[in-house]
Amino acid sequence: MASFFEVENLTKRFGGLVAVDNVSFRIERDEIVGLIGPNGSGKTTLVRCIIGILSPTSGTVKFKGQDITRWRPWKVVQAGLAGTFQVVKPFRRLPVIANVMVGCLCPRVTRRGEWVKSTQIKARDALEFVGIMDRALEPASNLSHGDLKRLEVARAIATEPELLILDEPFGGLNPAETELVAKSMKRLHKGGRFGRLHSEGPAMLIIEHKLSELMKIVDKVIVLNYGKIIAYGTPEEIIRDPQVIEAYTGKEVPVA
Amino acid sequence: MLKRRLNDFRWGVLPVPGRLMAVIFFVFLFVFPLISDARYPLLIVTLACIYAIFAVSWDLLSGYTGQVNFGHALFFGVGAYGSALLYKYLGLPPWATIPLGALIAALAGVVTCLPALRLRGPYLSLLTLAFPLLLSQVARAFPEVTGGYIGIRGLPALAASPIGRYYVCLIVMIVSVLIMWKLTDAGSKNVRTGLIFHAIREDEITARATGINTIRYKILAFAIGGFFGGIAGGLFGHLLRTVGLGVFAISLSFQAIIWVVFGGIVSIYGPVIGVFVLYPLVELMQGTAIGEYRNLIMAVIVILILCFMPEGIAVRIRDKIERQCPRCKLSNAAWRRECRACSASLRHVADG
Amino acid sequence: MIVPIIIRTLTLGGVYALLASGMSLIFGVAHIVNLAHTAFFMVGAYGMWFLMRQQGWGPIESILVTVVGVTLLGLLVYRVFLNRVRQHPQAILLITIAFALVFQELLVLAFGSHFRTAPALIQGSRLILGVRVTNQDLLALGVVAVVMIVMWLVLKKTKLGIAIRATANDAEIANLMGISVPRTLLITMGIGTALAGVAAVLMAPLWVFYPYIWMSPLTMILAIVVLGGLGSIKGSVIGAFIIALVETLVVFLLPQHGYMTTAFALLAMIIVLSVRPGGLFGTIFEEERL
Numbered sequence A: 001m002a003s004f005f006e007v008e009n010l011t012k013r014f015g016g017l018v019a020v021d022n023v024s025f026r027i028e029r030d031e032i033v034g035l036i037g038p039n040g041s042g043k044t045t046l047v048r049c050i051i052g053i054l055s056p057t058s059g060t061v062k063f064k065g066q067d068i069t070r071w072r073p074w075k076v077v078q079a080g081l082a083g084t085f086q087v088v089k090p091f092r093r094l095p096v097i098a099n100v101m102v103g104c105l106c107p108r109v110t111r112r113g114e115w116v117k118s119t120q121i122k123a124r125d126a127l128e129f130v131g132i133m134d135r136a137l138e139p140a141s142n143l144s145h146g147d148l149k150r151l152e153v154a155r156a157i158a159t160e161p162e163l164l165i166l167d168e169p170f171g172g173l174n175p176a177e178t179e180l181v182a183k184s185m186k187r188l189h190k191g192g193r194f195g196r197l198h199s200e201g202p203a204m205l206i207i208e209h210k211l212s213e214l215m216k217i218v219d220k221v222i223v224l225n226y227g228k229i230i231a232y233g234t235p236e237e238i239i240r241d242p243q244v245i246e247a248y249t250g251k252e253v254p255v256a
Numbered sequence B: 001m002l003k004r005r006l007n008d009f010r011w012g013v014l015p016v017p018g019r020l021m022a023v024i025f026f027v028f029l030f031v032f033p034l035i036s037d038a039r040y041p042l043l044i045v046t047l048a049c050i051y052a053i054f055a056v057s058w059d060l061l062s063g064y065t066g067q068v069n070f071g072h073a074l075f076f077g078v079g080a081y082g083s084a085l086l087y088k089y090l091g092l093p094p095w096a097t098i099p100l101g102a103l104i105a106a107l108a109g110v111v112t113c114l115p116a117l118r119l120r121g122p123y124l125s126l127l128t129l130a131f132p133l134l135l136s137q138v139a140r141a142f143p144e145v146t147g148g149y150i151g152i153r154g155l156p157a158l159a160a161s162p163i164g165r166y167y168v169c170l171i172v173m174i175v176s177v178l179i180m181w182k183l184t185d186a187g188s189k190n191v192r193t194g195l196i197f198h199a200i201r202e203d204e205i206t207a208r209a210t211g212i213n214t215i216r217y218k219i220l221a222f223a224i225g226g227f228f229g230g231i232a233g234g235l236f237g238h239l240l241r242t243v244g245l246g247v248f249a250i251s252l253s254f255q256a257i258i259w260v261v262f263g264g265i266v267s268i269y270g271p272v273i274g275v276f277v278l279y280p281l282v283e284l285m286q287g288t289a290i291g292e293y294r295n296l297i298m299a300v301i302v303i304l305i306l307c308f309m310p311e312g313i314a315v316r317i318r319d320k321i322e323r324q325c326p327r328c329k330l331s332n333a334a335w336r337r338e339c340r341a342c343s344a345s346l347r348h349v350a351d352g
Numbered sequence C: 001m002i003v004p005i006i007i008r009t010l011t012l013g014g015v016y017a018l019l020a021s022g023m024s025l026i027f028g029v030a031h032i033v034n035l036a037h038t039a040f041f042m043v044g045a046y047g048m049w050f051l052m053r054q055q056g057w058g059p060i061e062s063i064l065v066t067v068v069g070v071t072l073l074g075l076l077v078y079r080v081f082l083n084r085v086r087q088h089p090q091a092i093l094l095i096t097i098a099f100a101l102v103f104q105e106l107l108v109l110a111f112g113s114h115f116r117t118a119p120a121l122i123q124g125s126r127l128i129l130g131v132r133v134t135n136q137d138l139l140a141l142g143v144v145a146v147v148m149i150v151m152w153l154v155l156k157k158t159k160l161g162i163a164i165r166a167t168a169n170d171a172e173i174a175n176l177m178g179i180s181v182p183r184t185l186l187i188t189m190g191i192g193t194a195l196a197g198v199a200a201v202l203m204a205p206l207w208v209f210y211p212y213i214w215m216s217p218l219t220m221i222l223a224i225v226v227l228g229g230l231g232s233i234k235g236s237v238i239g240a241f242i243i244a245l246v247e248t249l250v251v252f253l254l255p256q257h258g259y260m261t262t263a264f265a266l267l268a269m270i271i272v273l274s275v276r277p278g279g280l281f282g283t284i285f286e287e288e289r290l
């Protein structure tokens, strides 16, 4: 049986540099998967290839049985796969709420008989969900880095994805805020309605350096190093994997 | 119905100085022929109406979506030549040739857009700069069709009298500007293009990753910009009853940008004010002692505005006389102490 | 027919190369598309004409004053105006066009719209492969070659060149490395306009000047710079000779359609851009699909 989401032999070269090297993995409909790896290991590049911002050198990406490799980003989003940026790219001069409303305009969402009129309410609910409703009417350029990260998440969930890819969602957040966002991700994953905001209960792929927080919410972890997958397994397996420890500390660690 | 409109006026227009001024401005335009029906001033204001459509169409395309077009005269020229050729070969009347010519201009917009889709920033601007130049030389190379250097003459007039022509242009201008205003209104409850155009300008990649088919909307923006640019061109041709290569001039492309920047980019009302202030002013200078210096004065105005008031005159004035309520974002007169709707205090809202 | 085509391509390409590389340098380093570039060139040519014909100065002092004058003018415009709006590419385009118009109008007011030509710096002409070429043309070609080599050496070998290239690459990092970015930008602007001044000195006796002359070479230079890749000097030089060849071919093969030169140059540019969105030698960082 075909998986819900499947990446096969994905490779991305930048000139001589192989940023993503023959990567294959799967995500099931009900999973939250973590993607970790040292800086520069190709995580962001992998995500950008999946959501169609970059075109991969070779390999395929399959989503819900369709081959979505090299699809344009909006088609990918309309199919139900949304991602956030590690380096935040909001619509700076637009109000925060308008940033999210753009996501609500996605045909995937409005096709269900909802019309532009209701987008504003829905955008509010998305902002409420990530906890920055009080900044809704300010231009996005006024927000702090952590709030911008949350805005990214709100923008992505406004498109009601079935697979949500988050690139360092906790970056710039303090421990309390991290806790909050992690909890709301869990809630989102369960699915249901949050006001007008509808959640499909998306599968998730979360890239994060804050391992302790990440490990609490994920079912599986993929470890990337120099563009290659070096380990895959449950959080418990991963934190004991000698290869992973080596990749992170940069030296041989005696296996205990 | 009437009562509702009156209520709108009482609560929506009167308390907001900017809107009140807009209403006064349009009323003034409607009664202008009563004040002065001399030919020359009327012609100037008629041309200002045409140029206002042209400038606003540039603002829609380049201001809103950020696809900075340096060859907007292409659309003006295609609209003008298109309607002139439709008359010359098919003998159609102006009310048919102008919209059809504008449709051809919209098509020209789509065609220019195709190579432009892959380009950004200065590359896009410089590429678009090339198109009207190219087309004017092509038009010159086929004198049997286009009349070559002389152009096409003897087009039918828009209306019999100068006043009639004035009202045609005025009404077309108002309708066109209202349509473009609606299309670009980001807060609109039933048109989504405004918000999407803003998003594309702010960050195209993010817009894509948010599910917006940016290619489709960029083509749409080029088509709309081309269409209204073409309307302006068609009106122009039939007003002067002749179309020559001048409609493709680089100076016309830049003139549009100058009007928009002067009035205020990304605002729709800015370009209208820019045209209605600058164009008659420059025309008035002609024939006076400073007539010789008018191009110089224009250029200096542009430099000074760009350096010291980049948001444009009209937008600057509006910011001076209106304040947005920090709570409900409703516009209020700057001298009010509290919001007219939610009575939040306005006193601490700083200037700009 | 081949020989005159080659000779005209070389002489025309030389001037274009000087102008285009100056413009490209300014864009590459300061991200300024200087649409007033050929207007500076025009001002320089008027300077030569004014000093030599009106004031009766000798060639050496005229050349010096012209080149220095044009450079100072460029620096002034940059420091006082361009610098303020450097972050807004559209504002830059507009403001530089406005400056071109200012120069144009001032020249009209000062000297009228008559045609002007400066006296030749060296007299005479000679036969090359059966074609008569003026010595001034040969001098121009020689100077262009020398200037290009000097510029190449400066950019590759000197400290200043390294600073310029580092700033072009990434101004922020250059700043962190202790390079004074504002100073480098100013110097680059100076070099760019000085090149326009040199081109003016060389062409003042060869072309006929009037206050609107900046427009037609401007479209050609733009076509060259865009075709070669904005910011790439190598691209500009190669593009200059390509466009010069196109222009010469149009003039020789379609004599009755001489006005089509711009159309063909722009067509060449559009074709190159459609195939390579960054021009021949332009590098666009593979950020995202377009």
Ligand SMILES: Nc1ncnc2c1ncn2[C@@H]1O[C@H](COP(=O)(O)OP(=O)(O)OP(=O)(O)O)[C@@H](O)[C@H]1O
Residues within 6 Å of the ligand: A014, A017, A019, A037, A038, A039, A040, A041, A042, A043, A044, A045, A046, A086, C285, C286, C287
């Ligand atoms: N557009 C690009 N062109 C060339 N090289 C690139 C580009 N984008 C990324 N790279 C290179 O690809 C490699 C992988 O980068 P990537 O950003 O994917 O790493 P990452 O795992 O996301 O790192 P981090 O944890 O710091 O976010 C790096 O060596 C980077 O320099």
Ligand SMILES: [Mg+2]
Residues within 6 Å of the ligand: A043, A044, A045, A086
């Ligand atoms: Mg990353």
